[in-house]
Amino acid sequence: MRFDPQTKPPRLAIIALSGAVLLASMAVSITAIALPALSRAMDAPVAAVQWVVLIYLLSVTITIVLAGRCADLFGHRFILLSGLTIFTGSSLLCAIAPNLTTLIIARAIQGIGGAVLMALPVSILRGMVSGERTGSAMGLLASMSAIGTALGPALGGLLIAGFGWRSAFILLTVCGFILLALAIRAIPASEQTQKTRHGLDLSGAFLLAVVLLLYALMASGQQSTIGLGLSITIPAALVALVFFIIVEVKSPSPLVxxxxxxxxxxxxxxxxxxxxxxxxxxxxxxxxxxxxxxxxxxxxxxxxxxxxxxxxxxxxxxxxxxxxxxxxxxxxxxxxxxxxxxxxxxxxxxxxxxxxxxxxxxxxxxxxxxxxxxxxxxxxxxxxxxxxxxxxxxxxxxxxxxxxxxxxxxxxxxxxxxxxxxxxxxxxxxxxxxxxxxxxxxxxxxxxxxxxxxxxxxxxx
Incomplete structure (x- = not known):
């Protein structure tokens, strides 16, 4: 299934892409409101359960560029469907997690799927609309992001109060499954993917992940929790950034x-x-x-x-x-x-x-x-x-x-x-x-x- 951007985009495709943005936003805000309930249920301090939110943001930040590059190489539809599958499966794992460690690991995996949901709807929808309607398409996705941010605490608060913290992740699982089924049917195949014999720039991906991890830890003030200080983190981030730029300049198929x-x-x-x-x-x-x-x-x-x-x-x-x-x-x-x-x-x-x-x-x-x-x-x-x-x-x-x-x-x-x-x-x-x-x-x-x-x-x- 391919799509001509000169015609009106199919409504189901727009719903699927808008829903993906909304779901990725909800995944942040709905879990933030669950922290007190998680602290009581897991008998863990707030500083520990905060990693349920933080690890998702870190995972999204580290993998979002890789998600976009994979889409250019292997097709936007394939990567979007893969991201929805990862997000839905990891949401189910969050819902049945027996302890805090398992929940944090599942949230890290969920962040990989969330990175795809945040990155690709913009590029896919841009390819589905003509130039004179691009602004309307971008405005729609911005509205969905805002709605997801606002809807998360409202729905999460009601569900957690009535059914416990696991219900928030069950909601994400159900929404993810519905969106996956809708996307399989509605999202058109990519017009083309990049043909390259060099494949994915894994060394560049690793170095960028190191840079972003160190930056994210510094910005969030969490570097001390893993035994690092600013005197180590900042030089390490700068060195990794220099090596990343060198690798990207020399790479025949750079990540960025x-x-x-x-x-x-x-x-x-x-x-x-x-x-x-x-x-x-x-x-x-x-x-x-x-x-x-x-x-x-x-x-x-x-x-x-x-x-x-x-x-x-x-x-x-x-x-x-x-x-x-x-x-x-x-x-x-x-x-x-x-x-x-x-x-x-x-x-x-x-x-x-x-x-x-x-x-x-x-x-x-x-x-x-x-x-x-x-x-x-x-x-x-x-x-x-x-x-x-x-x-x-x-x-x-x-x-x-x-x-x-x-x-x-x-x-x-x-x-x-x-x-x-x-x-x-x-x-x-x-x-x-x-x-x-x-x-x-x-x-x-x-x-x-x-x-x-x-x-x-x-x-x-």
Whole structure:
């Protein structure tokens, strides 16, 4: 089954690809809410059960580039179906895991499948739509990602409260099985795969995995838990990166064709994707701290306020894509980044001055800008990607987003604590929490403005 991008994409294929993105997002958020139940059921400290979430993110980060490259070499449909099979099987293993160690191993395997689900729908859907509808396609996938992030805690909370933590993984298993059956029927065969006698660049894959593992451990602050310190981790990561670049330059079939990074549109899109992902993670990490200790909201109120972001994002994704198709990637991208910079400055001051109303108003202004950025940026990079390298470009985009999330969670939290002047939030004053929040959000606004400058000078109309 092959598909002509000049005709309308089959509805079942769009549902399957959208569902894959939603499922990969749910796999993160639904397990985060299960941590207290896991801690009680496994009789394990929170620091230990946190690896159930962390190992999934690490696995996705390390394998996402390899997933994209395999898709270019062996066919996007084959790799997507393989990823769904791995995800579904490992979800079942998570559901029946007898102990925490088995659960963590199963989650690591699930992350391999999750990397495929995050990387390939973008490249597959791009090949199924004509150029003038690319923005709408990218906006749809962005909406699915936001819905999955919001839906995970809601469904997970209900299931875990009624049936225990295993029910969350049973849900992922059932959804994975349904999507696999749907994808087998609906996803068209790849038009072509790369013909190469050299095969997969395994040495490059190994070195990149080492670099990403060390970076992820540094960004998440977990390197000390496996006996490493920053004095060892940073030099080791730099050495591995140098060897990776040398191997890729010499390889006849590199894992990451470094030549594509010379394209200003691609390199700028990856860089700004990393920066803006760091910004949005700052909101997810620092925002609840400010609501709880700066505005003194309870857990239920904080959860409702935080939920405004994913809800608005889900509603704004498709319209953002349509605007991109109508007005062009550069105009929408720069507009989104410009208004985002203003919204972050508003977020830095309004909540401190007028309270929860200022926070919600700023969040409603900020979130659609993020969707405009995603639709414009994803469209720009996929339009610039060579047809036979869309898989690797799509996976690099996913990689830059994941690295941005980890960087934002670490760096922005550090800026907040440093500005606070103490690590103990329980004894911090409301004014000091508000001041630290303002400094952190102004830093985020600076990153958004930097992204705007990069986009203005690197993208064509």
């Amino acid at each position: 064709p470094l030549s594509v990074l010379r394209n200003p549109a691609i390199s700028a899109s990856l860089l700004t994707n990393w920066l803006i992902s760091s910004v949005m993670m700052a909101m997810l990490v620092v925002g609840p701290l400010f609501l709880s200790f700066g505005l003194l909201l309870g857990e239920a109120q904080t959860g409702l306020v935080v939920a405004v972001g994913p809800v608005v994002a889900a509603l704004a994704g498709v319209p953002a894509g349509r605007l991109t198709d109508r007005f062009g990637t550069k105009r929408i991208l720069t507009t989104g980044l410009g208004v985002m910079s203003i919204a972050l400055i508003s977020m830095a001051y309004l909540p401190v001055q007028i309270g929860i109303t200022g926070y919600i108003v700023s969040l409603i202004m900020l979130t659609p800008c993020f969707q405009l950025f995603l639709a414009g940026n994803n469209t720009a990079i996929m339009n610039a990607a060579p047809e036979d390298q869309r898989g690797i470009i799509s996976s690099l985009m996913g990689l830059s987003r994941n690295l941005g999330f980890m960087t934002g969670a670490s760096v922005m939290a550090t800026i907040f604590i440093s500005a606070l002047g103490q690590e103990d939030l329980l004894h911090a004053t409301v004014n000091s929490v508000g001041s630290a929040f303002t400094i952190t959000l102004l830093t985020a606004a600076g990153l958004a403005f930097t992204s705007l400058i990069i986009s203005l000078f690197s993208l064509k109309e």
